[in-house]
Amino acid sequence: MITDQREMRxxxxxxxxxxxxxxxxxxxxxxxWRRARARLRESRTARWSQRFLAVAVLLSxxxxxxPLPSPTALDLRALPRPPVGPWVQIGGNGxxxxxxxxxxxxSALVDVREALFGRWQTGPYLxxxxxxxxxxxxxxxxxxxxxxxxxxxxxxxxxxxxxxGAFAGLIGGRTDRLMMRLVDVLYSLPFVFLVIFVLxxxxxxxxxxxxxxxxxxxxxxxxxxxxxxxxxxxxxxxxALKNAEFxxxxxAMGASTSHIVFRHLVPNLLSVVIVYLTLTIPSILLVEAFLxxxxxxxxxxxxxxxxxxxxxxEAINPLxxxxxxxxxxxxxxxxxxxxxxxxxxGVRDALDPRGRAAxxxxxxxxxGA
Amino acid sequence: xxxxxxxxxxAVHFPRPRRWxxxxxxxxxxxxxxxxxxxxxxLGLVGESGSGKSTIxxxxxxxxxxxxxxxxxxxxxxxxxDARGWFPFRRxxxxxxxxxxxxxxxxxxxxxxxxxxxxxxxxxKPRERRLHALELLEAVGLNPHxxxxxxxxxxxxxxxxxxxxxxxxxxPELVICDEPVSALDVSVQAQVLNLLRELQERYDIAxxxxxxxxxxxxxxxxxxxxxxxxxxxxxxxxxxxxxAPRHPYTQxxxxxxxxxxxxxxxxxxxxxxxxxxxxxxxxxxxxxxxCPARALVPDDRCAREEPPLRTDGAARWTCHLEPGSAPEA
Ligand SMILES: Nc1ncnc2c1ncn2[C@@H]1O[C@H](COP(=O)(O)OP(=O)(O)OP(=O)(O)O)[C@@H](O)[C@H]1O
Ligand SMILES: [Mg+2]
Numbered sequence: 001m002i003t004d005q006r007e008m009r010x011x012x013x014x015x016x017x018x019x020x021x022x023x024x025x026x027x028x029x030x031x032x033w034r035r036a037r038a039r040l041r042e043s044r045t046a047r048w049s050q051r052f053l054a055v056a057v058l059l060s061x062x063x064x065x066x067p068l069p070s071p072t073a074l075d076l077r078a079l080p081r082p083p084v085g086p087w088v089q090i091g092g093n094g095x096x097x098x099x100x101x102x103x104x105x106x107s108a109l110v111d112v113r114e115a116l117f118g119r120w121q122t123g124p125y126l127x128x129x130x131x132x133x134x135x136x137x138x139x140x141x142x143x144x145x146x147x148x149x150x151x152x153x154x155x156x157x158x159x160x161x162x163x164x165g166a167f168a169g170l171i172g173g174r175t176d177r178l179m180m181r182l183v184d185v186l187y188s189l190p191f192v193f194l195v196i197f198v199l200x201x202x203x204x205x206x207x208x209x210x211x212x213x214x215x216x217x218x219x220x221x222x223x224x225x226x227x228x229x230x231x232x233x234x235x236x237x238x239x240a241l242k243n244a245e246f247x248x249x250x251x252a253m254g255a256s257t258s259h260i261v262f263r264h265l266v267p268n269l270l271s272v273v274i275v276y277l278t279l280t281i282p283s284i285l286l287v288e289a290f291l292x293x294x295x296x297x298x299x300x301x302x303x304x305x306x307x308x309x310x311x312x313x314e315a316i317n318p319l320x321x322x323x324x325x326x327x328x329x330x331x332x333x334x335x336x337x338x339x340x341x342x343x344x345x346g347v348r349d350a351l352d353p354r355g356r357a358a359x360x361x362x363x364x365x366x367x368g369a
Numbered sequence: 370x371x372x373x374x375x376x377x378x379x380a381v382h383f384p385r386p387r388r389w390x391x392x393x394x395x396x397x398x399x400x401x402x403x404x405x406x407x408x409x410x411x412l413g414l415v416g417e418s419g420s421g422k423s424t425i426x427x428x429x430x431x432x433x434x435x436x437x438x439x440x441x442x443x444x445x446x447x448x449x450x451d452a453r454g455w456f457p458f459r460r461x462x463x464x465x466x467x468x469x470x471x472x473x474x475x476x477x478x479x480x481x482x483x484x485x486x487x488x489x490x491x492x493x494k495p496r497e498r499r500l501h502a503l504e505l506l507e508a509v510g511l512n513p514h515x516x517x518x519x520x521x522x523x524x525x526x527x528x529x530x531x532x533x534x535x536x537x538x539x540x541p542e543l544v545i546c547d548e549p550v551s552a553l554d555v556s557v558q559a560q561v562l563n564l565l566r567e568l569q570e571r572y573d574i575a576x577x578x579x580x581x582x583x584x585x586x587x588x589x590x591x592x593x594x595x596x597x598x599x600x601x602x603x604x605x606x607x608x609x610x611x612x613a614p615r616h617p618y619t620q621x622x623x624x625x626x627x628x629x630x631x632x633x634x635x636x637x638x639x640x641x642x643x644x645x646x647x648x649x650x651x652x653x654x655x656x657x658x659x660c661p662a663r664a665l666v667p668d669d670r671c672a673r674e675e676p677p678l679r680t681d682g683a684a685r686w687t688c689h690l691e692p693g694s695a696p697e698a
Pocket of ligand 2: 422423424547
């Protein structure tokens, strides 16, 4: 390990200073960010996860444009259909706006779809569920809900959690103690009961305001709990970093607080933040699934992956095996979460210059250290 | 030569964490220290663990507020300055920390570590900062081609070279080295010390060199101050400290260094006991509970009165014992 200086010089015993200067003009700075990006590009897993997620997000954003059967059109006469043809149907239900509240943008997209495809629509590629609704359509429409939940969680974790934790850690002292006490209190509230409690409390008002605001309350509640862990983690890191010797060194040089925050704290915090984010998103998707399953989250006729899972459970019965009703939503959710985790891992590794099994490379401090 | 740094009566006290049913107390980490440093000179600061060496260093670079006393850099008073007032002096006084693993940001490349101080002090244009950083990398014996590497890709000695280069990027007049080699392998220590010496000649820097390794201090410093429990007990040119130490504590320190050339006629004077707590320093001379020469002073003055300051040429020390009245150590 202790190979010292001169051998790192390329061959010559003493470099010619003029030569070095000439060389130096050619040496380009490649800062931490640029090198991190290069490392991320090198990772094949991260690249494929990125592509998968990009496609998934794109599909879910453009769902109204696709010639899918209506996710809500019932066909109660038939048994669930397995994923077989016909591959194209003409004159199906189209998209039925009366069952679905569309935002202005989505409404415009549906207009485009109707102009483009008319009454053409895809067949039950993935089969239909027990009420005769097209599964592919339901998975794609449901992904939009899950995407929204993930976005709400990410935004709250990043905006509220990181800011709150960093602020508490930087200020320290009594402010820090007070702020963290609040987090402790919020932490100790059981989330499911909180949701039930708040929804029950707001029930009358929500009935007047319609279904959409019920969802809004749900997103707000998800946001309200996801930032807590992030705030704790970030605060702990900031406390440790604040006393790190390289931060002290920067202070001794006269660095301002904002210089220290952006030059030292952010790069050192980022990988931890990303790790926790990739842990938070899956868990919040599962929470959504769980609450929707209990009937506390997303309400029919809207779809979410959680509701699809609930349908899947109902479809399991010993007489008929409607495997597709269980399998496809599970595949969709599983592959998305896997891609998220792999991407998170990749980004974390790219941000850490020491790469994977890094921490072992620091030699034990010598005597007197 | 003009005085670069003048420290007078510097005190740094820390409030001790409150304990149940005990009155609040302070830790007198530094308690009345005088130090003088001329341009281009290196002053060694030695003392046991907990004697306040690092606290002095941190106070000099503005990481710690002085409780009392005065710090003058080139004639300007630093204590009492606010952050804005202190800022220009931060360029002139730089610090090299003990732990080269902790003092470099693991997520910055060497180049950005080296340009950071210039950015903070708005020295040079960005392009010239890079060039200067690479020059300094060369000056500390590292290949400039490694500028885009991260600290973890270097050995301890190399990292300490990077830390030294970082300190030099803003042309300091004084570099404070807080045990810069004690975390390093012995063979690497010598190389880093040589580098420090070389750089001192090249850039005319003054060092305040903190160490508890007397051999290291002897090889690098022209003058030495000995710290005991937050006070300087003896300051003298290097040769006088090592050949003819005057204060009993210094004598004990020197004698504790194994030296094959010293005759067996001078058995080492070994210190007994632990250094007392800086929360309640002993009255009188702070060293008296452990002092081997205490019996030679009449009336137990050591335990009751502050020892007087004695001078002899360039040496000064504080002791009740009359010079020459003790058997030469
Ligand atoms: N931030 C602080 N708060 C409270 N007490 C402190 C603080 N920093 C230092 N001290 C105390 O001040 C005294 C001197 O500490 P200092 O670190 O200056 O010693 P040192 O001479 O550098 O020792 P070492 O050789 O072990 O590095 C010690 O008793 C220490 O406990
Ligand atoms: Mg120390």
